[in-house]
Amino acid sequence: MKRLGIISLFVLLFIGFITIWHFSYKQGLEEAYVPIVKEESITLIPSEQGVFRRSEHALDYAKMPIDEKHQRSLDDYYDNRAFHGAPPSIPHEINGERNMGGISCLKCHENGGYVSKLSAYAPVTPHPEMVNCRQCHVPENTETLFRDSNFEKAPAPLAGINNALMGSPPVIPHQIQMRENCLSCHAGPSAPKEIRVSHPERINCRQCHVPNNKEVKDIGIFKRDNNE
Amino acid sequence: MPIKSYLAHPLEGKKTELIKAISDISQCEVIPAENEDVVIIVTETNTKDEEEKLKEQLEAIGSLKLLALVSGFNTPIK
């Protein structure tokens, strides 16, 4: 009897070994598979979303005092732009010629602030998501020209004259693309004084101000042909 | 040179009286609320004594129920 018991024990162990080895072999044959999760595409409408950016600071903008001595005017604004709509050139020294911009520009230009070395407020960029800054913004390294040029700088739209009626909200005379965020240029101490708004706390700017920037040709007043 | 702002609550139905009484006092700006029975008073005086006198004047107004101080600033003359 004892002999039968020992033999059956070893037989059981052997069967167990075969089963487990077989199972493990089968598992090893399966390929490692990581299911692909389709990323939810977040729908962004840049022209609609931009208006609400920085709105969490809107109340702060409303309470900010205005520094009359160090604010800039629209003339200053257009001084370092070749034409209305051009990217401004960089008027100050940059450190690090090899970097493209990114955090070294955004550390001052994302939220602005007073810079005593330049006696001015850093302008806030309306498009901080574009990090390759130096693709469009270049420094001025010399004052002289190579050859003279006939390029005429067309007059930029003036502020204060494009209200339809007295007291109406002025229209937006510039393109919205890359300037979706109103508060960055129209509020705060770095805003040119002619375009600084009196009511930055009203965040839904495009409720009252609409773009009228199609400077192609005067579409004229809408008038129907009567079929009389 | 204290500058203080208060919320003033008039007695029942005496809002217009209160506004008139306060506007008669100089050194005071009164801003009534359109749809509630409360007015804001902003006072500006030259010395602490004048401030004390002004406060007593305000508290003596008959139509005033409660004068609550909201904020106060002391701005020394430079």
Added chain:
Amino acid sequence: MDNSLTNRRSFIKKMAMLSAMAAAATMFPGIMFASEQEEGLPKGKDLDWKKTPCRFCGVGCGVLVGIENGKAVAVKGDPKSPVNKGLCCVKGYHSVISIYGKDRLTHPWVKKNGKYVKTTMKEALDLIASKMQTTIKEHGKDSVSIYGSGQWTIPDGYVASKLFKGCIGTNNVEANARLCMASAVTGFMTSFGIDEPMGCYDDIDHANAFILWGNNMAEMHPVLFSRILDQRQKRGVKIIDFATRTTRTSMASDKSIIFKPQTDLAVANAICYEIINNGWVNKSFVEKHCNFKKGLTDMGYGLEDNYKFKDKPEGINFEEFKTFLEDYSPEKVEKLSGVSAKDIKYMAAYYGDPNVKVMSLWCMGPNQHTRGTWMNNLIYNIHLLTGKISTPGNSPFSLTGQPSACGTVREVGTLTHKLPHGVVMNKKHREHAAHIWDVPVENIPSKPTYHTVEMFRALDRGDIRFMWIQVTNPMVTMPKLKRYRDATKKEGRFIVVSDIYPTPTTDIADVILPSAMWIEREGMYGNSERRTQQFDQLIDPPGEAMSDTWQLVEVAKRLGFEKQFYYKEENHIEEIYNEYRRHHEGKKHNMAPYEVLKSQPGAQWPYVDGKSTKWRFNAEYDPACSNGKDFHFYGKPDGKAIIWQRPYEPAPEEPDNEYPFWLCTGRVIEHWHTGSMTRRIPVLHKAVPHAYVELNPEQAKQMQINTGDKVKLTSRRGSVVLPASVSERGVPVKNSVFVPFFDENLLINDITLDAFCPISKQPDYKKCAVKVEKV
């Protein structure tokens, strides 16, 4: 706030004042200080500033119009108006420019032998009256009709109703608010027995969460949305946008949840399921103040002529309601609606949390819906189950689209079945109206005739031979437009159109009457929060233009009803309003007296003992509550509101293989409805010069369509070619397109479907099937 400061002292004074204002705002939500806004306003030369409600949407902002030398030259918001507190939107600020378009109608035109001939007002009115008389004699009283508008002032609607229902004796009185708010009305009537929201705009200052059901509030009710944004800055409220496409509102909200069209019915039921199964039901409220009922299902969609439907309500109990909701668990609804169960539970959690005050806001999404009444009922169900109703901040608020859809169409009752007080089917109500109108009670017919879609169908069939259209543009706004346009051109149909500019509707008219617009005549409007606002005549109308009210009075006198239309021209508006007030006497609906309306920016009804009732049905705020309990839903005879069991049913025309896209239509902030006014304002026209079709960016890329490319939309009813718009103002989901309807040169309603909600008869402009091809 004007911040031009010159020294430290003024700055500190300003800070002191601001802190006091902030302190006041925490104690009294909704407090206003007028001088703060008046400072920032332009100090012009000496203009005369007069108050009026804005001409456009149902928010009903108070504006001040600057008059100089008899012309309106400027607009500013009225700082004293509790609605907008001095702020307007782009349409409001430029509204007065719409009065001065170059092609303004100044004289009547009568069509003779296919050509329009200029006539005098007297001749035109004589012609109309005589044509009405002959039509009635030849074809009976029900062959004449009037189609008015939610932009009719209160006196306009009142005299129209009196003339047609009281004097002539036909119920063929309808208005374009049928296409805009009918489902909201039937929602109120079925759930509460009495029309119009129980809360008011002050709820915005108290609520903690705002759930927007299918409406692009940032563009459509912009000033109210700005009030909500303001609350978010000051109190940190949450805004949830529940919609079928991504819009400006989605960008501004804290969370945007997209659902498949028509499945809002299922999601609302899923929220009720969550509320019941998580034990968030306010049991005492439901027991004391609510009954449960269910109605007929599988009702059809009204696509056939002479479609008739009458609902058969049946009482049920809470257990049956709970069993019904088993089909609507969030997991089951997730598959149907595309809204994840997590998001459904997220929304339900706001409703369920007893410490969160929730305001639900909706407009055309649930209303222009083939089950619009059901959708309104379902939103009320959610608020009734949790008891979040009629208290400050807890408010299911049905927003109105037009400036006076509430004031004129719903309150005066310019619909086929309504009277100023009550309905035509009820004998007592007819006697009450007949007594005030001074007509024999037999004149008022007891059976309603046609609702708007049926009325135009009757015009097509020839059952209606005469239609007077005032202040609306049905030749741009009727769904399945081609049929109804052809109908108006048939022989034997006489159409009179009162309007201010030539439109596609005046194109098919037999007589065109020039109307006086907005502030060129005195009038009253009633906005979404039950506020009636009056405006004086501020400028003179051009040429022979005459107010719609006086046009109707003149024709009524010519038809022989001088006795009932006794009004004197100098103060007829006041006389008409005073007569109208008599219909609504009583604590439940009293209208404010004329002097009160003239002196302040409006008053809300019920106006009892010199005070506007802000929250109705709540015994603490509403003097009309009489049953001694804390809530009294006095619209229903037993004082209890009704929670309706309403299922999900699919739309009549869903996308299939042949027509795989959903077509949704709507508006943009710059243009009002059919654009006849706003397109003549250069600023607005230049901002959005023409209509377009919005496509999903991924799909547009696949189909190689860029912004500006021509795209052809075809449905079973026709086709339209439009320029594409990709990722500009709004982004629809895949297999879905959106077209704004303001452009009369790109008539999108040629391809929409005239299916309607069987209970409310309101058409569904948001859902039909189209195919999209690049041209």
